[in-house]
Amino acid sequence: MTIGNTVEVNSQQLEVIKSMEGFVRENVGTLLKPVEESWQPTDFLPDFSKEDWHEQVTAFRETAKELPDDVLVVLVGDMITEEALPSYQTWLNRLHGVTDSSGIESSGWAQWSRGWTAEENRHGDLLNKYLYLTGRVDMRSIETSIHNLINSGFDPQTENDPYLGFIYTSFQERATKISHRNVGVMAKKAGEDRLHKICGLIAGDEARHEKAYKLFMTKVFEVDPAGGMLAFAKMMRKKITMPAVLMHDGQDRDLFSKFSMVAQKIGVYTAHHYAEIIENLVRDWKVASINGLSDAAAKAQEYVCTLGARYKKLAERMKFSGTFKFSWIFDRDIDLDILPPQPEA
Secondary structure (H helix, E strand, O other): OEEOOEEOOOHHHHHHHHHOHHHHHHHHHHHOOOHHHOOOHHHHOOOOOOOOHHHHHHHHHHHHOOOOHHHHHHHHHHHHHHHOHHHHHHHHOOOOOOOOOOOOOOOHHHHHHHHHHHHHHHHHHHHHHHHHHHOOOOHHHHHHHHHHHHHHOOOOOOOOOHHHHHHHHHHHHHHHHHHHHHHHHHHHHOOOHHHHHHHHHHHHHHHHHHHHHHHHHHHHHHHOHHHHHHHHHHHHHHOOOOOOOOOOOOOOOOHHHHHHHHHHHHOOOOHHHHHHHHHHHHHHOOHHHOOOOOHHHHHHHHHHHHHHHHHHHHHHOOOEOOEEEEHHHOOEEEEOOEOOOOOOO
16 A cells, blocks of 8 residues: 555565564675774875875865866766765665664664665765865855755655665665766876775775665565565666756756766766666576566566666667756856767768
8 A cells, every 4th residue: 555655565575674684684794894994085185184285285186177077067966966865864764674763773774774874974075075175166056956955855766665675776876886986987087096096985885785785685586576576677667766866056957967968978877877787687686587476576577677678779769969057067068969879871
């Protein structure tokens, strides 16, 4: 039964999630890094406690000068997405059976939720400070965008269903890994080795988090294959809504769409990546080889197994054009023209 944007999770689902608590507790230590072994934002920034802090800042800004505006725009959008973290933990804590009701519970699920949040929190902190120190972006516009995004809320359409939640996060963590990794590659090409390393470390965190949520969903498929399959198809039919879809700078309500087009144009995160992530999930969860399903679950299986190829065909036909100003970079223009491949004469 659906009530508003929530669903009344059935007793079987709750039993599955409850039965996984020990499994999560056993694995949380390998899926998260100990605090004392973790990097922190200040490891990659000028040290203002040192006498040569001015020289450090000057050198920092010099290497950031060569970053192209389109890479800056995508980096800003990625940072804003990371900075809205409080709303993501709130969402995670609403998934039935995964809640940390007191905020300090010792269950495996609670340990994972808090540990995941703590690791993710560093991403926005570091990228925010990095961008501020470059002097190349309008930080007030960016801060307004963060404020508006958190204030606007976040609805991944998972309906508080833990199965849908794990599918969503499996997809989303891989997507953010791809985006951060590709921004790092472009930073390297521009001679910005510091940002290349930063993005690589963040992508590494996202890869571990992707592994965790995939592992949770793998366990669901083992225990409740029909329920897992129906949930997978349901989430894919809804489509994956990116966390920052409601971002705006107080002026442009279409800001997320334009940011996404820049990411598409320069190859940071594209429609092809969306299709490839679906195929990756189908492959890693061994969806095609799951047997003994109900008729409904078997139809869901057929749907998800062919979905990636369908999205790849759609990606080939994608096109858009235009030149847009971004307040994040002091209203400088970005050319967004992208056309589908033309047939050879």
